[in-house]
Amino acid sequence: MSLAELNARLAAKPAAELRVDGLSVTYNTARGPFHAVEDVGFTVPAGTNLGLVGESGCGKSTVVKALMGLLPEGTGLTGRALLDGDDILGLTDDALRDVRWNRIALITQSAMNSLDPVYSIGDQIVEAIRAHEPVGRATAWARAEEMFALVGLPAARLTEFPHMFSGGMRQRAVIAMALALNAGMLLADEPTTALDPIMQSQIMARIRGIHAHMRRSMVLVTHDIAVVAETCETTVVMYAGKVVESGPTGQVLGRPLHPYTMGLQNAFPRLPVRGAPRQPLISIPGVVPNLASPPPGCRFAGRCPFAADLCRTTPPPVAAAGPQQAACHFTDRAEEFRAAAALPETWRKMRAAA
Amino acid sequence: MRAYILRRLAQSVLVVWAVTTIMFFMFRVMPADPTAILLERGLTDEARQALLERWGLTGSLWDQYIAYLGNLLQGDFGASFFYRKPVWEVLFPLIVNTLWIAVPGLLLGAAIGAAIGTAVGWARRGGKLERSGIFLATVIRGVPNFVIGIALLTVFSSTLGWFPGFGMGDPGETTGFARYLTLDFLHHLTLPLVAVIIYFLPENLLLMRSGVVENRTEDYIELVRAKGVPQRRVAWHAARNSMLPLITWLFPALAETIAGIVVIEIVFSWPGVGRELVLAVTRQDYPLAQAAFFLLAVMIVLANLAADLVYGKLDPRVVYK
């Protein structure tokens, strides 16, 4: 198969739709079961981006690993993940061979260590292409050169080894690799976390550019809600292994219903609005609860400035307001909470109590 | 690169010099008198003096040392007490014989051990394959090499009669290198070679297994898995990266391995340097023993040098400075 044929064949792949339903992941550790993810569900319509946000350790990366089938052996896994209608959850490595990279590709979290140190970058991209397409090495290499051009790297550097690349270049190489088979679904697991801020925005601009050009679907995992606001049509907020709020990005970030989303917004710098007072940066006091023995009620109750007794005893139901959903007992008081959450005193009181 | 090799060569020469010196003084300072064997022959004083001069045993210890080093540089190891001819003539043909079992034995042992080690390392943690692999390898590693030799000898030579268990065979008409290509030679080579392989294999297996277990949880393996390549290919990535520590580990292991070959040569009466060393020691033929020891040490130094260079070839991160 020539390069032109390969390109045409790959370009014909449609964007994929992903429907995750009731996903739970339980790690079996020496100290007992650890419920990393519980009952997570979301839908990525074909050709759109979904942002999965939350603090570190809230289960975002576990969701990605579950979708790629990369969880360690013996991990408890329930629920469904329908990729264009096919359940890809809990398949064996052999059964996943055709799914991985062909239909769903991964942009890894730490590009630092995610490339094999003893193979050239080009060889590693070629390996991915030839695992799925019946092409010769030369054709695969030519395709890799095109992918390098797409992410702004000179083709000559394909022969180099990972240690010769800077962090930013390695991240681009990983993106080039993820694009190599034009999979319908991309999972980007904190693609910019390991980089400095300038490099972060460059890489994100690159990802957005590619998205506009290739129209793939993407799940973008990040703790940076500014990135989500710029990139994603849909936003899912996770806290301590559960989805606390989800919906169209404009609504979730513009009029959050869950106090945790409000707190997350406070923790990120925003451009000042003319005439309005400058928003102070407020961090959420406290830490994520230990998921080996999660609290009985709402998992955010311990850190929530608005928590009532009910919150500490009963898990909140999911309340829907149009396409926007939130797991909070008091979604009807969201307006009032938003006003209070913007004030540093609200959170400071919590800190004093903690 | 060239500068690096030159420097490593210089280092090797220094190590060889140090080993030579230790060996020289060991032979001279130890209680056993190297001239004793000559005195027992009931020689006259003049004849004895002449002999001592011929063997380079006159003068102060320091003079003897300088003379010894001088001779060594000219490739002169002295003359064997027992064979009454230059040591070099005795040992030279034996070097090739030792290499015939050592080199293929080491390489095959390492290759087979690494292959099985990868399979065991890649197997499910705590599963049957992993546990039985580790157990068997550890137990076989504990079998002394002469027991391996004795077992092979008893079963395949004395009882079944499939292979000869003694020496290298009769060269007959063939001379020179052609001798090593005869079926008879290969027939004789089989058992000692198998003994070296069995002796060397378990250690490699266990090292490779540890390397693969360490590497299989690395991030880069996750990405290789995510790419949807066949499982064998994923295991290969882990194995390829585990070869690097394996090679650094082989370095100290080499000394033990060469040592093991001495015993195997004895069991199969294989005419190699190691067997000659033992024979020379029991015959109190010190010039020969000294030279055989020197040769074994040089083999180890050269093998280390080779390991270094191979490492550089396998790991792109290594920069020769």
Place this chain on the structure above:
Amino acid sequence: MTVAPDPAPVPGPVSSSGATPITIRGRSPWAAAWDSLRLMMRDSFALIGVVVLSVFVVLAVLAPWLAPYDPFQAMMTEAGRLNRLSPPTAANPFGTTGFGQDVLSQFLYGFRVALMVGLVAAVAVGFISTLFGVLSGYFGGLVDDVLMRITDVALSIPTLPFAIVAVALLGPSIENIILVITILFWRNGARIIRSAVLTEKERVYVKWARAAGASHFHIIMRHILPNVFRVVFLWITMSVAFAILTEASLSFLGLGDPKAISWGQMLNTAFSSGNLRTAWWWVVPPSVALVLLVSSLYLIGRAYEEQTNPRLRRR
């Protein structure tokens, strides 16, 4: 002496709920040694090794009472001739050797030699390796330089050939064999322990202890040693195995102590008298005992290896 400040709360799900903060006082070396032993015993393969080893120790201690004859005594037939190469009988349950000696008695005395060589070598090698390893790793400088240069050269000395030459020159005796084994094996141990000490030295609590004015002796005893104990045990186990193997090899090559009976010597006599195939009762017991003993030591060593390398542990 002050107590370490409270560690900052660890974010994320792996909170420090059960973990105790490391205080500046460290651990007693004995407690650490005990912990290490207990952890090792949890490994079922190591447990097999320990059981075999214990049986061997008991047999070695009781050998003089268990052995039916003097190991050097020649058996006579009723006709008054040397009872050579007799297969197992009621009188000689393991048969007799080519010189008419009782195989069972020789075999039982072999336990003593093997375990004595192993024990003495373990103490000597363990002590010297630990001493040099800790000194050179902890203090660095000249001691370290000298040690490293010595081991560089020593690693290029072929072990068994060196032992063959040295024992031949010193004279074959158990004492000399043990001396040579000690000279040969301390070097690797010192190097391995040194690198473990280098890692431990950089730990935060060692630095705190230094800042708090603890003496070098205190730090070595309470912070360094307890944490390198696993490496030391691993090395001691391995040197016992190496020592037993080296003694057996030397004896097999005819360089054993003529005044003692060891398994290597038994095999040497059987081998050089050409009775390997016929007198299986003479060959099998020492071979099996050697394999069992060395393998058990390796099984124990492997458990320590698995412990010292956190990357090998199951997650």
